[in-house]
Amino acid sequence: MRIFLRILLAAALSVSLAESSVAAPRKRQKTVQRSARSVKPSSPVQSRYRRSPYVGAVSVDADTGRILFAGNIDTPAYPASVTKLMTAFLVLDDVKAGRLSLADQVVASPTKTRRDVHLRQPSAIGLKPGQSVSVDAMLKAIMVKSANDAAVFLAEKCSGSMEAFVARMNEKARSLGMTSTRFYNPNGLPPYKRSQTDNFNVSTCRDLAIMARALIRTHPEILKYTSLKVCELELPIQGSVRFVNHNNVMVKDKLKVINPDGSEAADGLKTGYIDAGGSSVVITGKRGDKRAIVVVLGSNSAAERDDVAREKLGDALDALSF
Secondary structure: OHHHHHHHHHHHHHHHHHHHHHHHHHHHHHHHHHHHHHOOOOOOOOEOOEEOOOOEEEEEEOOOOOEEEEEOOOOOEOOHHHHHHHHHHHHHHHHHOOOOOOOOEEEOOOOOOHHHHHOOOOOOOOOOOOOEEEHHHHHHHHHHHOOHHHHHHHHHHHHOOHHHHHHHHHHHHHHHOOOOOEOOOOOOOOOOOOOOOOOOOEEOHHHHHHHHHHHHHHOOOHHHHHOOOEEEEEEOOOEEEEEEOOOHHHHOHHHOOEOOOOOEOEEEEEEEEEOOOEEEEEEEEEEOOEEEEEEEEEEOOHHHHHHHHHHHHHHHHHHHHO
């Protein structure tokens, strides 16, 4: 009997050990799978529209349009808030034609959809519906603060609706010969994710250099706005608010291009940034009677953009001065 019990006990122990040996690998495999899911592979931020040091860059003689440096100048990129230069172009067109005055009040419209909310953030002057400031103040807001809501309000003031204004932007681009440019909004924000018709504003260095040349020649007063390193605006709720320009080559001492006579070369235009398209700038500067325009699109960082813009602006002015 004892022998029989020992045999049964040995058999039970054998089965238990066998089950343990089968179950153990399953447990280890499950642990490995869970660990693999928790490790996220690292990848660079760079993409087709955002690269190091840039997607494209160009420098031109502002007077003649002669290209002084070219790097991928016809490669599409996302201009982001550089878009606001075209918005200002059309506003100043309307002022010049007498359809608008710099003293006219621009009234903030209410938001009706989530897309409306999206297109007024995150950089904004924060007007409430029905509040207003002048056209002149709105231009300062879009050029210095890079206020997205102000760009929408100006578009509605000029054309009745943002959609009608964007149609004018694209018509203007075609008339200037900007063959690779398409606008979908007046401020350069990425498309609202639930929209079936929105897309990214897209352009090239060549096209933006064409636009900047035409803007400066047609409306030299644009430099009055884009050369402001800081500005103060009187807003209905906040009162006096001070804004600092995002154009680091113009604002930061260590990045300034200094002319032989000690004057600062850079005197205006516009930066831009969105995650998908990186950092961009259209910058202009003057040495004596010579003016250069530099476009840098799609840098992976603001620091790279600023370094390239500073270098190319200095080189361009050196070349024009000989």
